Amino acid sequence: MSLKLTYFDIRGLAEPIRLLLVDKQVAFEDHRVSREAWAELKPKMIFGQIPCLYSGDEEIVQSGAILRHLARIHGLNGNTEAETTFIDMFYEGIRDLHSKYAHVIYTCYEEGKQPFIENILPVELAKIEKLLHTFKNGEHFVAGDHESYADYVLFEELDIILILHPTALDKFPTLKRFHERFAERPNIKAYLNKRAALNTPVNGNGKQ
Numbered sequence: 509m510s511l512k513l514t515y516f517d518i519r520g521l522a523e524p525i526r527l528l529l530v531d532k533q534v535a536f537e538d539h540r541v542s543r544e545a546w547a548e549l550k551p552k553m554i555f556g557q558i559p560c561l562y563s564g565d566e567e568i569v570q571s572g573a574i575l576r577h578l579a580r581i582h583g584l585n586g587n588t589e590a591e592t593t594f595i596d597m598f599y600e601g602i603r604d605l606h607s608k609y610a611h612v613i614y615t616c617y618e619e620g621k622q623p624f625i626e627n628i629l630p631v632e633l634a635k636i637e638k639l640l641h642t643f644k645n646g647e648h649f650v651a652g653d654h655e656s657y658a659d660y661v662l663f664e665e666l667d668i669i670l671i672l673h674p675t676a677l678d679k680f681p682t683l684k685r686f687h688e689r690f691a692e693r694p695n696i697k698a699y700l701n702k703r704a705a706l707n708t709p710v711n712g713n714g715k716q
């Protein structure tokens with residue numbers, strides 16, 4: 509089955525999907541559209557937005573749906589209903605933090621960055637760290653012993669938070685260790701090195 513992931517040449521909402529595919533060594537075309545090409549493509553998209561994963565004849569949009577689709581296929585969606593529910597819950601919690609992050613990045617970076625770092629980030633990270641302790645004390649993966657799609661989302665979120673505020677995880681040792689461990693996974697590490705050389709922007713407006 510041929511796979512093509514269409515998104516802008518930024519990390520944004522596609523990056524956890526790319527990380528999952530790279531880590532699991534799933535071959536895919538990493539199709540990055542320019543703003544000019546996007547004007548033509550937009551009307552053809554189901555919700556007028558990307559990322560879009562083309563899987564054979566199937567066209568899948570909505571980043572969460574893409575992640576869960578891949579998670580079901582590659583065994584990254586938990587082994588029991590309770591695990592799957594926990595993974596989804598964890599994912600949605602990170603999405604909430606990401607919405608707050610994206611609000612600052614896209615609407616009020618200059619005046620909003622510092623208040624976000626001081627007032628919002630510690631509160632949100634504390635909740636996520638607490639939840640990460642649920643299985644195996646957070647020493648392995650979100651769902652305990654085995655990987656899930658939420659790991660890729662958590663890693664990317666922590667990674668971009670560290671760009672915004674390099675000491676953000678200093679008071680959150682479990683999150684910090686998770687981030688360090690995940691970055692050392694061989695396929696992830698190779699991808700991160702390649703990405704660093706390309707200097708892929710984090711967000712669409714150049715703010716990070």
Ligand SMILES: N[C@@H](CCC(=O)N[C@@H](CS)C(=O)NCC(=O)O)C(=O)O
Nearest residue numbers: 520521556557558559569570571572
């Ligand atoms: N809920 C969607 C949101 C997708 C979205 O906001 N995509 C943005 C890029 S991050 C986009 O396509 N922007 C261009 C546009 O709306 O014309 C998802 O999770 O995939």
